Amino acid sequence: MHNKTVSELKKDLKNKKISSVELTNHFVDRIKSIDSQLNSFISLTEEYAIAQAKKIDLEISKGKIRPLAGIPLAQKDIFCTKGLRTTCGSKMLENFISPYDATVVEKLNDAGMVIIGKTNMDEFAMGSSNETSYFGDVKNPWNTEYVPGGSSGGSAASVAARLIPCSTGTDTGGSIRQPASLTGVCGIKPTYGRVSRYGMIAFASSLDQAGVFTRTAEDCAILLTHISGYDPKDSTSSRKNVPDYEKECKQKFTSMTIGIPVEFLEDLDDTVKEVFEENIKVLEKNGCKFKKISLKSSKLGVSAYQVVAPAECSSNLSRFDGVRFGHRANNAKNIDDLYKKSRSEGFGQEVKRRILIGTYALSAGYYDAYYLKAQKIRQVISNEFAAAFKEVDLILGPTAPDCAFKIGEKVNDPIAMYLSDVFTVSTNLAGLPAMSLPMGFKNSLPLGLQIIGNHFDEAKILSLAHHYQQITDWHTKKPKVSGD
Amino acid sequence: MWESVIGLEIHVQLNTKSKIFSPASTSFGAPQNTQACAIDLGMPGVLPVLNEEAVIMAVKFGIAVGSKILDNSIFARKNYFYPDLPKGYQISQYEIPIVSGGTMEIITNGKSKIINLTRAHLEEDAGKSIHDLYPNESAIDLNRAGTPLIEIVSEPEMENAEEAVQYLKNIHSLVRYLGISDGNMQEGSFRCDANISLKKKGSTKLGTRAEIKNINSFKYVESAINHEIERQAVILDRGDSVVQETRLYDPSKDETRSMRSKVEANDYRYFPDPDLLPVSISQDLIKDIKNNMPELPSAKKIRFISQYGLNEYDTVILVSDRELSEYFESTLKDSDLNPKMTANWIITEVLALAKKAYLSVKDYPVSSEDLTYLLLNVTNETISSKQAKDVFERMWDNKENPRDIIENEGMKQISDIGELNKIVDNIIKNNYKSVEEYQSGKDKLLGFFVGQVMKETQGQGNPKIINQLLKEKLKK
Numbered sequence: 001m002h003n004k005t006v007s008e009l010k011k012d013l014k015n016k017k018i019s020s021v022e023l024t025n026h027f028v029d030r031i032k033s034i035d036s037q038l039n040s041f042i043s044l045t046e047e048y049a050i051a052q053a054k055k056i057d058l059e060i061s062k063g064k065i066r067p068l069a070g071i072p073l074a075q076k077d078i079f080c081t082k083g084l085r086t087t088c089g090s091k092m093l094e095n096f097i098s099p100y101d102a103t104v105v106e107k108l109n110d111a112g113m114v115i116i117g118k119t120n121m122d123e124f125a126m127g128s129s130n131e132t133s134y135f136g137d138v139k140n141p142w143n144t145e146y147v148p149g150g151s152s153g154g155s156a157a158s159v160a161a162r163l164i165p166c167s168t169g170t171d172t173g174g175s176i177r178q179p180a181s182l183t184g185v186c187g188i189k190p191t192y193g194r195v196s197r198y199g200m201i202a203f204a205s206s207l208d209q210a211g212v213f214t215r216t217a218e219d220c221a222i223l224l225t226h227i228s229g230y231d232p233k234d235s236t237s238s239r240k241n242v243p244d245y246e247k248e249c250k251q252k253f254t255s256m257t258i259g260i261p262v263e264f265l266e267d268l269d270d271t272v273k274e275v276f277e278e279n280i281k282v283l284e285k286n287g288c289k290f291k292k293i294s295l296k297s298s299k300l301g302v303s304a305y306q307v308v309a310p311a312e313c314s315s316n317l318s319r320f321d322g323v324r325f326g327h328r329a330n331n332a333k334n335i336d337d338l339y340k341k342s343r344s345e346g347f348g349q350e351v352k353r354r355i356l357i358g359t360y361a362l363s364a365g366y367y368d369a370y371y372l373k374a375q376k377i378r379q380v381i382s383n384e385f386a387a388a389f390k391e392v393d394l395i396l397g398p399t400a401p402d403c404a405f406k407i408g409e410k411v412n413d414p415i416a417m418y419l420s421d422v423f424t425v426s427t428n429l430a431g432l433p434a435m436s437l438p439m440g441f442k443n444s445l446p447l448g449l450q451i452i453g454n455h456f457d458e459a460k461i462l463s464l465a466h467h468y469q470q471i472t473d474w475h476t477k478k479p480k481v482s483g484d
Numbered sequence: 485m486w487e488s489v490i491g492l493e494i495h496v497q498l499n500t501k502s503k504i505f506s507p508a509s510t511s512f513g514a515p516q517n518t519q520a521c522a523i524d525l526g527m528p529g530v531l532p533v534l535n536e537e538a539v540i541m542a543v544k545f546g547i548a549v550g551s552k553i554l555d556n557s558i559f560a561r562k563n564y565f566y567p568d569l570p571k572g573y574q575i576s577q578y579e580i581p582i583v584s585g586g587t588m589e590i591i592t593n594g595k596s597k598i599i600n601l602t603r604a605h606l607e608e609d610a611g612k613s614i615h616d617l618y619p620n621e622s623a624i625d626l627n628r629a630g631t632p633l634i635e636i637v638s639e640p641e642m643e644n645a646e647e648a649v650q651y652l653k654n655i656h657s658l659v660r661y662l663g664i665s666d667g668n669m670q671e672g673s674f675r676c677d678a679n680i681s682l683k684k685k686g687s688t689k690l691g692t693r694a695e696i697k698n699i700n701s702f703k704y705v706e707s708a709i710n711h712e713i714e715r716q717a718v719i720l721d722r723g724d725s726v727v728q729e730t731r732l733y734d735p736s737k738d739e740t741r742s743m744r745s746k747v748e749a750n751d752y753r754y755f756p757d758p759d760l761l762p763v764s765i766s767q768d769l770i771k772d773i774k775n776n777m778p779e780l781p782s783a784k785k786i787r788f789i790s791q792y793g794l795n796e797y798d799t800v801i802l803v804s805d806r807e808l809s810e811y812f813e814s815t816l817k818d819s820d821l822n823p824k825m826t827a828n829w830i831i832t833e834v835l836a837l838a839k840k841a842y843l844s845v846k847d848y849p850v851s852s853e854d855l856t857y858l859l860l861n862v863t864n865e866t867i868s869s870k871q872a873k874d875v876f877e878r879m880w881d882n883k884e885n886p887r888d889i890i891e892n893e894g895m896k897q898i899s900d901i902g903e904l905n906k907i908v909d910n911i912i913k914n915n916y917k918s919v920e921e922y923q924s925g926k927d928k929l930l931g932f933f934v935g936q937v938m939k940e941t942q943g944q945g946n947p948k949i950i951n952q953l954l955k956e957k958l959k960k
Binding site: 079080086088093096098099100102197198199200201202204205206232233234235236311312314315317318319320321323324325326335339359362363364367371 | 522525526527528529530531532533534561563565567570571572573622624751753754755758759760761
């Protein structure tokens, strides 16, 4: 059952081959027996899930079938879920029960999905290895001595290990695509504004975007259709119509011109480069034309990102002050002491580092040199992408510079850690949609292929990804930990 | 030796139905924390959505003072920690405000002066910290958090407290005319910060300024400014220099004291709020607002003087309050009342009682229709003005109907000459001593005789006729 895709489960549920309660129990049992090795969940929401599944089964028996009726789902613990604990991977919110549902949660609930748990993540989504979580490291299902990537490490690992058919994630600089790459699953980050950010705990508001993890491009398309759309509660969400991505991606593949940024292949790890070029050959034989392009400024992406994201986070995280919700320190002498103690105790090291960097970057006298300059680089990167998309339909490259690294390997070297995002951050800076899908292995660890599209070209990305998965079988490989 | 330079920052709460970035209600006086939703509480994950009503109100203000309305103004975050500031930042406007420039005319001592506005921007109000509710703890009420404000910043162009107060009064009157704020200073809907500095007489170089925060009455603004000018003059006179700082006016001690100096000042780390788009304002919207502007105080003043022949003094009083000017016009409406007499009545009788009870026009117990009825009875001499004043007091105090009083109590003026002749003769006969004094040149005694006759007629005698009769008869 756990090897089936969302698309297959949809049919089985509709045809009453299985019930939602059966499915729910099956995945809950799997999580209980396997996740002790991976630590991909922070909370298991068994009771809530069974109640929801029963409701859905009743509806199905009465002939009312919601579009995603009864399909189990894991929510990244960054999405506020009404009545359920929402920790954002932090001690600060260890006991925070959200009073409301995020728009993404509301939409998937309305579509009939069953939330089985909340997945582990880097604290406040700050990290590329899932080692900054207050709730412990997540392990890579392909080798538990390795990281699954981050920040949506739990969402990626749980899908890879078949503990859940699909999960949600968020991507600020690569937090969906990089863990998807490192764990061998599909992960899509839509165009900025495609999916509402309401109820998604903010890290860097101008970069954050919600997306999903699945095992196939088709499943990504199914879920994306249901989370996308204008939300009056998010002023930055787009009013553009949402296509039926599932239908679009399954249409007959038509030839595309695809750009390969030369900068992405310079100094690239040999194996990663080999695997990537192998894949280009496969696609070349199957209707794709390739063209070398240049994205010169994309190399500045990480630096610009490391100013913009911390700047916004330093402001976004000010609300965690111990006054209204979240961790409050004991024995504070006065209000300043309460702030200092609550925040010192509640936040982990990486979060503190970014708050400090961001506060500095926004300070009087430094704002122009750092924040404004970073915004200018951002504009240059956007312009370069815009110019490239005049010549090509999509841009292709490796998602990450390498396969997964060992737990502990980069934890004391923030710069090395930040470079994990070198291929992913520039799309966030430009607000573009991008996806990662499995394209092979290095040392038995998965590698991801990144497809970048122009604004609101998710259908094109998914079309190429689906086409690729029709002619390759990397997405069907599974780690040993998942069993049969 | 010193000249004072004053600039004001006025915070005006806009009377929108809901908050500037959330759907919670803005009404005043609800139980604590009952008008604060997840957005006002700064819950994790929530996002602000701009209330268009607030934008329209800001544009209205801008148009009324002749400002430039900026398309694509930007909301920025002003970052600082304070317990009643839930998000740890206030959403305000910084580099690009919605309203830029503009002017306000003030008249003091009969002289007109134009005060230039720097800008006006939209922002959200904070909550309230309450320190006197529990012995060792502070309480926070977030009902006010997220209430829309416009902050109106003037150029430092006022020279004394009198000008500053007049400017403040004009802005206050204007926002009420525009219907964008109730202007209630006790409830904090209209507050003011004053920037004050002194410079050498004739010099163009401005001195170091002090900012006095959150003054919430015209009277306090006046005394706060005067005190601050005096304080700075003393410092400068002895050769010291003024420290740039934020000060607080304490009305109970009638003094200003230091809150924080420039060194302690916050670095607010302003940056554009990524959760909000630039505010786009179409030319159509501006046109639409222009076409639906109410008559503004300056235009109304000119009209009152020419249409009703009122003097400047009376006009300024009537026009300063939109509701009062409407009360005046509605009293006059479709009647043959003399505008001057009506204005006089309102300014002396009505305002006297209103001030005593601290009532604003909407709370007047006497409707303009009833006032019209009363004044018509004075005009056609059915009752005397003395009687009218008594009736009016009963209308005001007991909400009595003037028809009931005048008709049911048979209250009418005695204008019958025969009847009054008898009374006058009697009074003259019984006060021969006073008559002699009067005839020997003590003209003032006429009042005494009038009073005696009025007493005899229980206040119902027609004073005009009584005056005439007395003057004639006392001549002999």
